[in-house]
Amino acid sequence: MRDVVVIVLAAVGMFVSLTATVGILRMPDLYTRVQCSSKAVTVGTLPVLAAVVVGQGPLTAYGGRALLVGLLILLLGSATAHALTRAAYKAGVPMWPGAVVDEPHEQGADGAPG
Amino acid sequence: MTRVYEAVCVLELLLMIALLVRLARGPSVTDRILALNTISSQAAVAVLCYAAAAGRSSYADVALWLASFSYLAAFIWARYLERGLL
16 A cells, blocks of 8 residues: 555656656746746655655655655745746846736836836 | 665656756756756755665765755855846
8 A cells, every 4th residue: 555655656746757857848938947847846856755755654764854855845946946037037038939928027127118 | 665766766867867958058047057956856856766765874865965955056046147247
């Protein structure tokens, strides 16, 4: 029973990680790639870490560290994605030409005329 | 159980090799930082699974180190980019 749970969790996590990789390779501009990276990497790594916790027990050497790594990824992954995207927008990384909305530019918050 | 961890480790390695394409091509610096950040969080999971498969608990500390310091590096890069020093 425990083996089945571990296999299912690992398979789900690896599938989502695969979609994250395909998204980072195929998406047209930086902002959509950050979306793939932040969400899909979080959702892809957490089930694999949960598989380690289930397989080894939460208070063992591996399970405890897996919990800590999962907590770090949850807390810091989204903050890093926000910081990177904000820095890229201020540095003027271009958007995909098919993008339909650019709210900081419309509100004049990016300092550019328009 | 060990087989599952080994399979996860090998698959993560394949994903990291695929992400190296974005690291090499990525038009802007931020694309490269993003690819590197993704690679290091996948590497943390791969190292942890390898530690569990090999039964060496000291390797699991490497995963903890990778997970905490890769994000620190990305934060510092983002700060430099935002202030225009790079």
